[in-house]
Amino acid sequence: MKNQKALENLCTQVRRDILRMVHGVSSGHPGGSLGCTEFLVTLYGEIMDYSTDFKMEGKNEDVFILSNGHISPVFYSVLARNGFFPVSELATFRKLNSRLQGHPTTHEGLPGIRIATGSLGQGTSVAIGIAQAKKLDGDQHLVYTLQGDGELQEGQIWEALMYAGAKKVDNLIMTIDRNGRQIDGDTKDVLNLGDLETKLKAFLWDVVHVKKGNDLEAIYEGINTAKAKTGKGKPVAILLDTEMGHGVDYMMGTHAWHGKAPNDDELEKALQQNILEELSDY
Numbered sequence: 001m002k003n004q005k006a007l008e009n010l011c012t013q014v015r016r017d018i019l020r021m022v023h024g025v026s027s028g029h030p031g032g033s034l035g036c037t038e039f040l041v042t043l044y045g046e047i048m049d050y051s052t053d054f055k056m057e058g059k060n061e062d063v064f065i066l067s068n069g070h071i072s073p074v075f076y077s078v079l080a081r082n083g084f085f086p087v088s089e090l091a092t093f094r095k096l097n098s099r100l101q102g103h104p105t106t107h108e109g110l111p112g113i114r115i116a117t118g119s120l121g122q123g124t125s126v127a128i129g130i131a132q133a134k135k136l137d138g139d140q141h142l143v144y145t146l147q148g149d150g151e152l153q154e155g156q157i158w159e160a161l162m163y164a165g166a167k168k169v170d171n172l173i174m175t176i177d178r179n180g181r182q183i184d185g186d187t188k189d190v191l192n193l194g195d196l197e198t199k200l201k202a203f204l205w206d207v208v209h210v211k212k213g214n215d216l217e218a219i220y221e222g223i224n225t226a227k228a229k230t231g232k233g234k235p236v237a238i239l240l241d242t243e244m245g246h247g248v249d250y251m252m253g254t255h256a257w258h259g260k261a262p263n264d265d266e267l268e269k270a271l272q273q274n275i276l277e278e279l280s281d282y
Helices: 004-024 030-035 037-047 068-081 088-094 123-137 157-166 189-190 196-200 215-228 264-274
Strands: 063-066 142-149 172-177 207-210 235-239
Touching: 004 037, 004 068, 004 172, 004 189, 004 215, 004 264, 030 037, 030 068, 037 068, 037 142, 037 215, 063 068, 063 123, 063 189, 068 123, 123 142, 123 157, 142 207, 157 207, 172 215, 196 235, 196 264
Parallel strands: 063 142, 142 172, 172 235, 207 235
Antiparallel strands: none
16 A cells, blocks of 8 residues: 555544535445444545546446445545545535435536435446446546445346346446444344355355455555456455444444434534544545
């Protein structure tokens, strides 16, 4: 990694953005956003080859598709902090006429957004289409997509998994945020997903397991391991074991903050757990 300390500081800033965004409108999904902070910071800060001169077709660059669109706060923050649009625009999150809606949309032309992902289960299919288009174009770049583990209860995902394996879509890396929680409780209680690694392999996918899904170095190594497996006739999945609400003690260990915003006192407590010497809050 080029500068792990800088990425650690950025993770702290992104967590502050997430908390302040959802608090500002008393609405949003902080839990999964906080849990995926390290992943998206690493992906955009160290892994992907992309241009902030955003073009929808994404030719000759890596492409990322956020399937579980409700964790938009972390996505918006990472995009803004990497130069896709002004950081000040984060203050408009979920407000009327904002480009930063609760679930990402394309109709307002927000740079970095290639698909509206309000309905769960669709991102894998879209990512497969983009990956196959890249093959047709002779584009050697990769397509990345992020799914929630609760999202895997959607049937369309399994159709997409079957298709990608059968058609050898080997320029695709799908990451599953395996935090074990969804809006109604733990995934094992709502609808147990069973042995995901065995299931994915049965669908002709290669699998990489990142057990420390909130550790920058582990994520970096895991994604690079996945990259090394591309181009060999199989799509690649990363099982990323994260903690929902990571970085805020009272949000961890529970599904309660999947879709609930902190009040004033809770926000202040959370921000005190995420302090930087040089803050750049919007």
